[in-house]
Amino acid sequence: DSDKPALPAYFSTRRLYYVDYVVLDSHRKSMLKKMDYYVDGNDLDTPKMLSKNAFRDLFNRLMASPIKPKPYYDPGPWGGEWLKKVRKLPKDMINCAWSYDLIEPETSFEADLEGTILEFPFPVLNAFGGKKLLGKLGTKKKYAGQFPIRINYDDSYHGDDMALQSHPDDAYIGKHFNEPFRQDESYYLVDTAPGSKVYLGLKEETDYAEFRRLVERAEKDLIPFDHNQYVNSIPSKPGDLFLIPAGTIHGSGKGNTVLEISATTYRYTLHFYDYLRPGLDGNLRAIHSKEAFDVLDQARRTNWVLKNLKQKPRKVRGGKGWDEFLIGKRDDMFFEVRRLEFLSKVEEDTAGEFHLLIPVVGERITIEPRDSEGDPVEVPFSCLGVIPAAMGRYRIRSTKGDPCQVVKVIMAT
Structure with missing residues (x-):
């Protein structure tokens, strides 16, 4: 109905993930087995069609070739300027907080067929390739047919701190969200500005009850507090890698270009605190303090973090x-x-x-x-x-x- 208002962006994204992608992925896998022709309709003015045999020949060749996914970019309230410069993004883009280089449901890639450039959704490659693409380890039952790893950038270079957050473990994500595997992450520092740091774990002396009280008060009554008194931070430099197993409070500080290497289940970011700043739409960003504390492992404090989450090469x-x-x-x-x-x-x-x-x-x-x-x-x-x-x-x-x-x-x- 064209008279109905458009869905809010956050709701559209959720519908895509929990309805559209699921239905379309199942339908796509079924149709790939039956198809006579494949139509690339990304350019509606110039659709491109290839036969089943041409499609199979092309994708068999792709299984023997490196593949370069096509990234897409999003601004954000803490976004920086590094990606805009390095990737030559439009100058009028307000900032670039994220570059999504490989997140299977959202990623596409291009392929050359006798001089014609075609664009395909990455799930088509996965559906066709199976073990040829993912190997034995990547096709374990627990990954439910998904490409298990995602790659993206978090750019706060000349930007601001990311929200303090955590992610659910296997038990929580299975019980509450019916997802097959947990959300582990890691941060590889590609570039940093002077004074940069990464938030990771709680401080040794943090009073958990007091920290929780301040987080909940900020969410309910919009009263800020000094998070640096409670959350551990580590100076960052290019080449550092920080491991972030599920349940660890974390966030990139300002002045970082972070290559994020993580599990594909990435829609389960539970915010503790986002500094009471508005998003780009002018509204305060969502906080999920109850769920964030439900999954928080409060034993992960400074000494444990330095011993276990920042490893020597x-x-x-x-x-x-x-x-x-x-x-x-x-x-x-x-x-x-x-x-x-x-x-x-x-x-x-x-x-x-x-x-x-x-x-x-x-x-x-x-x-x-x-x-x-x-x-x-x-x-x-x-x-x-x-x-x-x-x-x-x-x-x-x-x-x-x-x-x-x-x-x-x-x-x-």
Whole structure:
């Protein structure tokens, strides 16, 4: 009904996640098995159609090639300027708080078919690829067919502090939201400004009851308080990785460019405190203090955090002109984060599991398949390359010949 007012943005997003995406994903998987033709209707003025056989040939080639998802960008009340500069976003954009580089339901990618550029939703790739894309670990029953890891940026460089928040564990997210797995996160610092920090855990001396009273009073009566007296913070610098298992209070402080590597279940951010600031719509942002405290592990305080959530890089492989470091892994998190450092090139092998690669130092990298006839792909600084499990051996090369560092995300064994 065109006379009805549009749904609020927050409600539209919830409907997409809990109704539309679920129904459409099931329908898409059914139709892919039956289709005769696939129509790319992203450009309604120039729709593109390919036959079932052409579609299958293309997607089989994609399973042997690096894939570069297409990011999209959102402003926010704490958003910064780093992504606008690096990604060459429109100058009139108020700021950029988030870049969503890989969140399966919301992500698309482009593919070249004999000189014609086609755009597909990422769930089509997952539905077609299965184990060829995700490998054995990524297709475990607990992930319910979803691409289990998401990649995005939180940009507060020349911005402000993010809200203090927490995320639910397996028991809570299953009972209250019927989701199959918990929301663990991690922050990799790509760039920082002077004085930057990350909020992580409570301070050793924090009185839990007093902190809760102040949070609830701020939510109800709009009375601010000094969160720095209660929430632990750690100075941040480029190359730092902070692990954020479910139940840990956290938030990026201002002056950070955060590469966020997390579980795909990302719509369950429970806010403790957002400094009583309005969102871009002029309204105060939602606070969920009861739920946030329900999932908070109050034992995660300064000493525990420094021992367990900021790990010292450990060299796991190396050769002439290159090294690989394990920089973050926990038994209760299903992914691990590594960093490749090389002068010219490094040889890699999926060993049957998908890889995610993000260049964080160096102008750009070229990813070249070695065991297949897949296509090489260039990935610029800060962007993402998805390596299908079936691709096998591949080479990462510094495209411009400068030293490079690449964050490598894999499923933990």
